[in-house]
Amino acid sequence: MAHVTSSDEGPVPSTPFGVPELVGAVAGARRVLDVGCGSGRLTVALARAGAEVTGMDTSAERLAEARRRAEEAGVPLTLVEADMGEPLPFADASFDAVTSRLSLMVPRDAVPTLRELRRVLAPGGRIATVVWAALPENPWFDAPREAVRAVLGDGHASFARAFGRLGDPADAERAHRESGLEEVAGQLLREHVPRADATEHWRLLATENAHFRRIDAALGEEERRAVVAELEARLLPYRTAGRLELPRTLVLVTASRPG
Numbered sequence: 001m002a003h004v005t006s007s008d009e010g011p012v013p014s015t016p017f018g019v020p021e022l023v024g025a026v027a028g029a030r031r032v033l034d035v036g037c038g039s040g041r042l043t044v045a046l047a048r049a050g051a052e053v054t055g056m057d058t059s060a061e062r063l064a065e066a067r068r069r070a071e072e073a074g075v076p077l078t079l080v081e082a083d084m085g086e087p088l089p090f091a092d093a094s095f096d097a098v099t100s101r102l103s104l105m106v107p108r109d110a111v112p113t114l115r116e117l118r119r120v121l122a123p124g125g126r127i128a129t130v131v132w133a134a135l136p137e138n139p140w141f142d143a144p145r146e147a148v149r150a151v152l153g154d155g156h157a158s159f160a161r162a163f164g165r166l167g168d169p170a171d172a173e174r175a176h177r178e179s180g181l182e183e184v185a186g187q188l189l190r191e192h193v194p195r196a197d198a199t200e201h202w203r204l205l206a207t208e209n210a211h212f213r214r215i216d217a218a219l220g221e222e223e224r225r226a227v228v229a230e231l232e233a234r235l236l237p238y239r240t241a242g243r244l245e246l247p248r249t250l251v252l253v254t255a256s257r258p259g
């Protein structure tokens with residue numbers, strides 16, 4: 001199982017995209033498992049909403065960040081280092097709800113993972129997952145990666161290959177149904193991120209997204225100028241009233257374990 005070692009998140013707003021919807025989808029559940037919890041942005045939001053939350057991730061470093069975030073927020077979290085591609089270290093029916101934000105696209109086939117999530121859910125328990133929608137719905141990410149490809153070559157653009165996997169609501173719904181979940185409903189969540197221009201978008205990506213940070217750090221001045229010029233051209237369709245409005249789209253699926 002390949003592990004994501006860096007964030008696929010774009011510039012991170014104070015309320016990360018999709019978090020309110022995920023918290024709302026499992027509102028009222030007491031024991032919640034957050035799979036691929038990373039640095040705990042969703043995990044802590046769930047705990048703040050009153051749930052007893054367990055966060056699970058393969059990255060000890062991310063779990064340490066989640067622990068710090070929970071301490072700062074003054075909420076308790078149980079954090080477990082475990083792999084969603086393996087049998088989960090939890091008894092059957094241990095949780096009233098399961099969430100996963102931007103991690104279910106990591107396994108090549110999400111169905112075995114979803115079956116495990118169904119097993120640890122109590123009968124009637126709910127699951128809510130989000131992944132990035134397909135690349136054409138996410139030019140904030142697709143355009144800079146393609147600009148890197150055009151200027152630096154394929155070898156520099158082969159990161160985050162899972163981005164867009166399960167990115168069609170019908171595919172994501174099917175995976176949940178095949179795992180034995182019911183009441184499956186998928187929807188797209190949309191927002192636009194405002195940017196002055198490509199220079200600003202590149203600078204923010206290079207600050208806040210680990211993939212672009214790594215690429216930017218290796219660029220000379222000339223190369224950076226060429227990448228940003230290429231990006232400016234690719235973002236032209238999103239220029240409106242003198243600024244950029246870059247679409248970002250998630251697929252949210254909610255489902256439940258048969259009672």
Ligand SMILES: C[S@@+](CC[C@H](N)C(=O)[O-])C[C@H]1O[C@@H](n2cnc3c(N)ncnc32)[C@H](O)[C@@H]1O
Nearest residue numbers: 003004008036037038057058059083084101103
């Ligand atoms: C894009 S981050 C999302 C983190 C968090 N859910 C959020 O919303 O900020 C993806 C997370 O999935 C974790 N991950 C990747 N492969 C995993 C696996 N096989 N099992 C559990 N977690 C995994 C990564 O370590 C990373 O923290």
